[in-house]
Amino acid sequence: MPKIKSTVTVIGLGYVGLPLACLISQKGYKTYGLDLKEDSIKKINQKKSPFKDELIAKILPKIDLKATSDPSVLKESDFVIICVPTPVNERHLPVFKPLTSAIESVLENFKKGVTVVVESTINPGVCEEVVLPLFEKKNLKVGKDFFLAHCPERVNPGDPKWNVSNINRCVGGVTDKCLQKSLEFYRSILDATVTPMKSIKEAEATKTIENAFRDVNIAFVNELAKSFDRMGIDLKDVIQGASTKPFAFMAHYPGCGVGGHCIPVDPYYLIEKARRVGFEHDFLKLARRINTGMPRYAVKVLIRELNEIKKAINGTRVGVLGVSYKANVDDNRDAPFYEIKKELLANKAKVEIFDPFIPKDSTVKSLDELLKKSEVLLLVTNHDEFKKVTPKLAKKYGIKLIVDGRNFLPKEDFLKAGIRYKGIGR
Numbered sequence: 001m002p003k004i005k006s007t008v009t010v011i012g013l014g015y016v017g018l019p020l021a022c023l024i025s026q027k028g029y030k031t032y033g034l035d036l037k038e039d040s041i042k043k044i045n046q047k048k049s050p051f052k053d054e055l056i057a058k059i060l061p062k063i064d065l066k067a068t069s070d071p072s073v074l075k076e077s078d079f080v081i082i083c084v085p086t087p088v089n090e091r092h093l094p095v096f097k098p099l100t101s102a103i104e105s106v107l108e109n110f111k112k113g114v115t116v117v118v119e120s121t122i123n124p125g126v127c128e129e130v131v132l133p134l135f136e137k138k139n140l141k142v143g144k145d146f147f148l149a150h151c152p153e154r155v156n157p158g159d160p161k162w163n164v165s166n167i168n169r170c171v172g173g174v175t176d177k178c179l180q181k182s183l184e185f186y187r188s189i190l191d192a193t194v195t196p197m198k199s200i201k202e203a204e205a206t207k208t209i210e211n212a213f214r215d216v217n218i219a220f221v222n223e224l225a226k227s228f229d230r231m232g233i234d235l236k237d238v239i240q241g242a243s244t245k246p247f248a249f250m251a252h253y254p255g256c257g258v259g260g261h262c263i264p265v266d267p268y269y270l271i272e273k274a275r276r277v278g279f280e281h282d283f284l285k286l287a288r289r290i291n292t293g294m295p296r297y298a299v300k301v302l303i304r305e306l307n308e309i310k311k312a313i314n315g316t317r318v319g320v321l322g323v324s325y326k327a328n329v330d331d332n333r334d335a336p337f338y339e340i341k342k343e344l345l346a347n348k349a350k351v352e353i354f355d356p357f358i359p360k361d362s363t364v365k366s367l368d369e370l371l372k373k374s375e376v377l378l379l380v381t382n383h384d385e386f387k388k389v390t391p392k393l394a395k396k397y398g399i400k401l402i403v404d405g406r407n408f409l410p411k412e413d414f415l416k417a418g419i420r421y422k423g424i425g426r
């Protein structure tokens with residue numbers, strides 16, 4: 001049981017908010033989950049996860065989490081944790097509407113002394129420049145009437161090792177009391193280290209650089225992939241070689257594109273914030289450009305390989321393996337698949353699609369059906385199920401070529417079996 005007997009509301013019950021709300025409830029807090037989606041709320045209250053997550057499916061029947069769309073639960077909440085989306089618009093500019101709407105709900109149902117923690121990913125400055133003024137407009141004083149902190153979320157859906165309770169966190173508060181209250185709360189629910197930051201801006205900046213770091217490093221290996229493709233060097237082998245260095249090298253791998261709600265989005269928050277204060281992040285913009293171009297590059301590789309076997313893409317039956325943006329999850333937000341599909345159709349390929357996690361975008365019901373209907377394969381997502389695509393199975397269905405957008409399948413085995421194989425940078 002927690003030391004602090006309090007009521008907590010998590011606003012936003014998605015990939016971040018729902019596991020967190022489950023954890024908070026497990027730790028003995030009276031917990032509400034507030035969301036706008038009635039279908040998700042219904043499922044959660046029926047003790048079912050609205051998205052694929054085995055851990056949540058197991059935990060929900062054992063806890064007393066109440067999901068609701070009624071913001072009046074905020075009137076009895078001592079802690080409010082905000083986990084709403086922070087997307088960008090078509091011009092790649094931050095969209096704060098879900099965040100400001102969540103804050104409006106808190107203000108309309110204000111409880112004096114509430115601690116509000118933003119977990120959504122935001123650029124440095126958002127808590128003090130966007131969130132705080134909404135409270136101040138109502139003459140509420142931070143550190144006295146309410147407490148405001150930021151604790152960036154680091155959860156990695158689909159990761160069997162790192163989960164909402166064991167990942168270390170950083171917390172920043174507007175005032176020292178804001179920091180202390182949120183530190184005490186997070187330390188009461190996590191089995192991990194919670195590090196206080198000197199300011200809320202530094203806490204915000206932490207998450208932004210973590211994801212920008214990934215975007216830049218992935219862009220670097222994606223650029224290497226294009227260069228090494230021309231040189232006939234296997235980049236995956238090279239990265240494995242470089243990884244034998246015991247310090248200063250960290251392996252990142254090339255692929256047919258980055259997706260999800262984080263890496264293709266968060267760097268734009270930093271780019272825009274810096275632009276507003278007179279600094280252009282050339283490096284981050286270049287990384288975004290390289291990574292955004294990878295789905296088109298994967299299709300270019302396919303066209304080039306088809307050419308080698310004297311086939312045109314026009315009319316070729318291409319079986320696409322995977323829709324979701326990463327392995328073994330049902331999250332298709334910003335997935336490179338959509339750009340790949342668009343490119344394939346623009347080049348007049350006949351496209352069949354299979355993703356065991358995303359039936360709505362699949363054109364067939366099984367892996368076998370996909371292989372049966374395809375002449376060549378393009379692997380977009382490294383779902384475990386696709387390990388079943390062995391040289392034997394590919395031969396059985398007469399597959400002539402595999403382009404492996406995740407460098408996931410055993411290249412040598414396919415080549416030995418006489419099936420043409422090409423990865424990204426290998």
Ligand SMILES: NC(=O)c1ccc[n+]([C@@H]2O[C@H](COP(=O)([O-])OP(=O)(O)OC[C@H]3O[C@@H](n4cnc5c(N)ncnc54)[C@H](O)[C@@H]3O)[C@@H](O)[C@H]2O)c1
Binds near residue numbers: 084
């Ligand atoms: N998905 C990840 O792997 C991940 C990891 C770390 C951080 N984040 C960050 O966490 C935040 C949430 O991401 P997510 O993947 O959980 O998003 P999500 O879309 O899965 O879930 C967000 C939920 O918030 C709800 N919502 C939106 N506005 C609301 C409002 N005003 N009131 C109540 N509910 C509202 C939506 O209906 C949705 O269910 C984002 O800022 C994201 O960048 C995500």
